[in-house]
Amino acid sequence: MTTLGYAILGLLSREELSGYDLTQRMKGRVGYFWSARHSQIYPELARLEEGGYVVHSVIEQQERPDKKVYEITAEGLGVLKEWVVQPPVLKSSRDELVLKAYSIWLADPDEAARLFRGEELRHEEQLAHYEELEAWMEGEWGEDLTRPDNARFATHAALRRGIIYERGSAEWCRWVAKSIEGERAV
Amino acid sequence: MTTLGYAILGLLSREELSGYDLTQRMKGRVGYFWSARHSQIYPELARLEEGGYVVHSVIEQQERPDKKVYEITAEGLGVLKEWVVQPPVLKSSRDELVLKAYSIWLADPDEAARLFRGEELRHEEQLAHYEELEAWMEGEWGEDLTRPDNARFATHAALRRGIIYERGSAEWCRWVAKSIEGERAV
DNA sequence: CGCTATTATGTAAGTCTTGACATATAGTAC
DNA sequence: GTACTATATGTCAAGACTTACATAATAGCG
Numbered sequence: 001m002t003t004l005g006y007a008i009l010g011l012l013s014r015e016e017l018s019g020y021d022l023t024q025r026m027k028g029r030v031g032y033f034w035s036a037r038h039s040q041i042y043p044e045l046a047r048l049e050e051g052g053y054v055v056h057s058v059i060e061q062q063e064r065p066d067k068k069v070y071e072i073t074a075e076g077l078g079v080l081k082e083w084v085v086q087p088p089v090l091k092s093s094r095d096e097l098v099l100k101a102y103s104i105w106l107a108d109p110d111e112a113a114r115l116f117r118g119e120e121l122r123h124e125e126q127l128a129h130y131e132e133l134e135a136w137m138e139g140e141w142g143e144d145l146t147r148p149d150n151a152r153f154a155t156h157a158a159l160r161r162g163i164i165y166e167r168g169s170a171e172w173c174r175w176v177a178k179s180i181e182g183e184r185a186v
Numbered sequence: 187m188t189t190l191g192y193a194i195l196g197l198l199s200r201e202e203l204s205g206y207d208l209t210q211r212m213k214g215r216v217g218y219f220w221s222a223r224h225s226q227i228y229p230e231l232a233r234l235e236e237g238g239y240v241v242h243s244v245i246e247q248q249e250r251p252d253k254k255v256y257e258i259t260a261e262g263l264g265v266l267k268e269w270v271v272q273p274p275v276l277k278s279s280r281d282e283l284v285l286k287a288y289s290i291w292l293a294d295p296d297e298a299a300r301l302f303r304g305e306e307l308r309h310e311e312q313l314a315h316y317e318e319l320e321a322w323m324e325g326e327w328g329e330d331l332t333r334p335d336n337a338r339f340a341t342h343a344a345l346r347r348g349i350i351y352e353r354g355s356a357e358w359c360r361w362v363a364k365s366i367e368g369e370r371a372v
Numbered sequence: 373c374g375c376t377a378t379t380a381t382g383t384a385a386g387t388c389t390t391g392a393c394a395t396a397t398a399g400t401a402c
Numbered sequence: 403g404t405a406c407t408a409t410a411t412g413t414c415a416a417g418a419c420t421t422a423c424a425t426a427a428t429a430g431c432g
Contacts, residue, residue, distance in 0.1 A: 004388085039414090040388080068411080084289045087301060099220050205382090376431085385423095391415090
């Protein structure tokens with residue numbers, strides 16, 4: 001089983017979805033912490049079905065092309081539940097902006113500050129978007145957010161990681177930009 | 187040019203290094219935001235040399251095997267300087283722990299809490315390590331840390347990202363664990 | 373003398389991921 | 403009519419990355 005396989009099972013444990021639906025999910029929401037293109041999703045679904053973790057049924061549609069809707073099996077749910085509490089395999093993170101920061105001493109200070117001010121803005125905007133989403137969840141889902149056995153609790157937990165991440169990213173970009181601009185002012 | 191290529195150029199802009207040295211750098215320090223195995227580094231060095239971005243000279247050693255020491259060229263430094271101020275290509279982040287969190291509602295609360303308490307500890311330890319490093323830098327490097335044209339400033343900037351990241355990670359893990367444990371207590 | 377570790381450089385096989393190619397239906401805009 | 407967008411499913415080639423294989427010098431240990 002690949003991590004992408006578990007990502008797909010995680011989505012199918014909540015609702016039945018087609019390959020196209022899964023692709024859309026990976027673009028939005030879930031895409032903030034795991035993503036894949038349809039060219040990766042369709043073959044993976046075939047492998048999952050071969051392994052007995054999902055089954056599909058063909059839905060015939062008049063106004064649109066027919067589609068295959070996938071459903072998680074008991075076996076699929078079993079492996080997902082096992083995987084979910086195993087400590088993740090630590091693999092080297094790759095952050096291109098930090099890599100650039102590591103060589104930023106070579107750059108023109110104005111251009112460098114512009115880069116980090118731009119990235120700061122990007123992260124601030126993403127943060128604002130996440131915070132709106134959280135406010136909506138708190139209003140709409142209420143008590144469900146406090147129940148660890150409810151999927152909505154899990155959705156909110158993942159969102160909270162996004163909020164903390166974006167806040168940290170924006171804070172760091174601001175710090176780097178200020179440090180560079182500060183020097184220029186002196 | 188690949189991102190790994192720029193990562194290597196970033197290291198070579200600071201000092202001359204062999205493929206082996208680069209591999210060691212990617213394991214430690216730099217490895218926190220970019221990493222690669224020697225099997226990826228040696229072919230990449232060959233490509234960089236073919237492109238005229240680096241040159242090597244063979245150093246004969248008596249007590250150890252001979253080595254090739256690589257040096258960045260003016261052209262290599264040129265492309266590095268250009269790359270460093272370009273906004274990074276945004277690519278989907280992949281975080282296995284967040285993916286697990288998204289399906290945590292399926293897990294036994296005790297096991298789920300144990301997972302996040304364990305990860306919280308891991309991040310706290312990494313944070314402590316980074317903070318020690320920062321204290322050492324501030325004591326040892328002093329004024330250099332405030333100069334944006336100094337490599338030490340850039341090293342410190344990258345480290346600050348690590349500190350903010352680990353602090354956020356630990357905070358989030360604690361929040362998730364508490365949320366799960368809180369429910370059990372009620 | 374063999375075993376292991378460190379330094380040192382490479383190749384090969386396989387997996388993961390992206391980007392391009394490919395097809396088909398239906399609705400909307402020009 | 404033509405072009406474009408959304409829905410829907412696939413394949414293929416190439417690149418990025420990991421794991422394992424492969425070699426070689428020296429030093430230290432038992």
